[in-house]
Amino acid sequence: MLVSSPRSLEEALAALGDGSCRPLAGGTDLMVAVNHGHPMTSDVVSLDRVDEIRGLTLDGDVVRIGGAATWTLIADEPVRSTVPALAQAARTVGSPQIRNAGTIGGNIATASPAGDSLGVLAALDATVEVRSASRTRLMAIPDVIIGPKVTSLEADELIVAVHVPVVRGWQSYAKVGVRNAMVIATVGVATVVNEEARSVSFGLTSVGPTPLRCPDAEVAACEAFWTLDGTPRTPTARDIGHIAELVMEGAQPIDDHRSSVEYRRHSVGVLAARHLRTAARTLREQ
Ligand SMILES: Cc1cc2nc3c(=O)[nH]c(=O)nc-3n(C[C@H](O)[C@H](O)[C@H](O)COP(=O)(O)OP(=O)(O)OC[C@H]3O[C@@H](n4cnc5c(N)ncnc54)[C@H](O)[C@@H]3O)c2cc1C
Structure with a gap:
C-alpha cells in the first residue's frame, strides 16, 4: 500500500484520478475499520496537507466548510454563532482527540446512520461540493447518502466543501x-x-x-x-x-x-x- 501526501487540491484530485486510491482525512473511521480487520486494499491519498479544504469561510449567508475541516474548527466561531446546530453536533463527536482529527467530509463519506452532522445538514438543506479532476457536482445530502454506509460518490471524487446556509x-x-x-x-x-x-x-x-x-x-x-x-x-x-x-x-x-x-x-x-x-x-x- 502506498500513501501519498499531496500539498494542493489539484494534486490530491490528480492522485485520486484513476479511481484506485482512497482519501484519508482524520482516519477516525478508516483506521478503526482497518483495526477491525478490514485490510486497506487500495493506496491512500492523505488530505492532511491540502490546506485549501481544511478551513472554513463565512460568505454572506452561507458558511463554506472545507471537506477536511475538523470538528474542533467547526465547533468554534464563526459556526457557533451562525449555524449553532452544527457547532452543537460537532461538540458531541467523540473526544477532543477525535474532534481534532475527524472531519466533516469523513463523516459524510462514511455515511453512518449515526453520523452526528448528517441530520443537521439534512435539516439545513446543506449542499455538498464534490469534485474530481474533471468535474464538480453540487449535491443535497439525500443525493450523497443513499443507504447505510453507502454514498453516491465515485472513486475519483472528493468532498471539497459543504455549503451551509445561515438561517435566521x-x-x-x-x-x-x-x-x-x-x-x-x-x-x-x-x-x-x-x-x-x-x-x-x-x-x-x-x-x-x-x-x-x-x-x-x-x-x-x-x-x-x-x-x-x-x-x-x-x-x-x-x-x-x-x-x-x-x-x-x-x-x-x-x-x-x-x-x-x-x-x-x-x-x-x-x-x-x-x-x-x-x-x-x-x-x-x-
Ligand atoms: C472513539 C471514536 C468516537 C467517535 N464518535 C463519533 C461521534 O460521536 N459522532 C460521529 O458522528 N462520529 C463519531 N466517530 C466517527 C468519526 O470520528 C467521524 O465519522 C469522523 O467525522 C470521520 O472523519 P475522518 O476525517 O476521521 O474520516 P476518515 O476516517 O479519514 O475517512 C472516513 C471515510 O471517508 C472517506 N473520506 C474522508 N474524507 C473524505 C473527503 N473529503 N471526500 C471523500 N471521501 C472522504 C475515506 O476514504 C473513508 O472512506 C467516532 C470515531 C471514534 C474512533
Whole structure:
C-alpha cells in the first residue's frame, strides 16, 4: 500500500484520478475499520496537507466548510454563532482527540446512520461540493447518502466543501446516547425554525438507514408557528404534542446493540418536543 501526501487540491484530485486510491482525512473511521480487520486494499491519498479544504469561510449567508475541516474548527466561531446546530453536533463527536482529527467530509463519506452532522445538514438543506479532476457536482445530502454506509460518490471524487446556509430563527441539535460523552448517537434530532422562509425542518440521525426529514411534522410545525397570513404565533402544548407524534411516526428505527425500536421512537419525540418548546419560548422573548 502506498500513501501519498499531496500539498494542493489539484494534486490530491490528480492522485485520486484513476479511481484506485482512497482519501484519508482524520482516519477516525478508516483506521478503526482497518483495526477491525478490514485490510486497506487500495493506496491512500492523505488530505492532511491540502490546506485549501481544511478551513472554513463565512460568505454572506452561507458558511463554506472545507471537506477536511475538523470538528474542533467547526465547533468554534464563526459556526457557533451562525449555524449553532452544527457547532452543537460537532461538540458531541467523540473526544477532543477525535474532534481534532475527524472531519466533516469523513463523516459524510462514511455515511453512518449515526453520523452526528448528517441530520443537521439534512435539516439545513446543506449542499455538498464534490469534485474530481474533471468535474464538480453540487449535491443535497439525500443525493450523497443513499443507504447505510453507502454514498453516491465515485472513486475519483472528493468532498471539497459543504455549503451551509445561515438561517435566521432558532436551531438546535440534541442527541441521546448510552452515556454523557464519547458516545455514538442512539438518536439525534436537529430542529431548524427558519423565520425568513417561515418553515420548520427536522433532521433525524440514528433512526433510519439515512438521515431522515419529517415532511408531515414539518407542515404541522409550520402551521403551529405561523398563521395562514404569515403572522407568528406561539405553538400550544397540544400543537407540540401533535408535532412530536408526527416526528415519531416519521422515524424508521431498528433494534440493534445500541437501542430498541421503542426507545428510539420515544426519544425522537421527546427531543423534538423539547426543541419546539425552547424554540417557541426563545422566539417569543426576542
Ligand atoms: C472513539 C471514536 C468516537 C467517535 N464518535 C463519533 C461521534 O460521536 N459522532 C460521529 O458522528 N462520529 C463519531 N466517530 C466517527 C468519526 O470520528 C467521524 O465519522 C469522523 O467525522 C470521520 O472523519 P475522518 O476525517 O476521521 O474520516 P476518515 O476516517 O479519514 O475517512 C472516513 C471515510 O471517508 C472517506 N473520506 C474522508 N474524507 C473524505 C473527503 N473529503 N471526500 C471523500 N471521501 C472522504 C475515506 O476514504 C473513508 O472512506 C467516532 C470515531 C471514534 C474512533
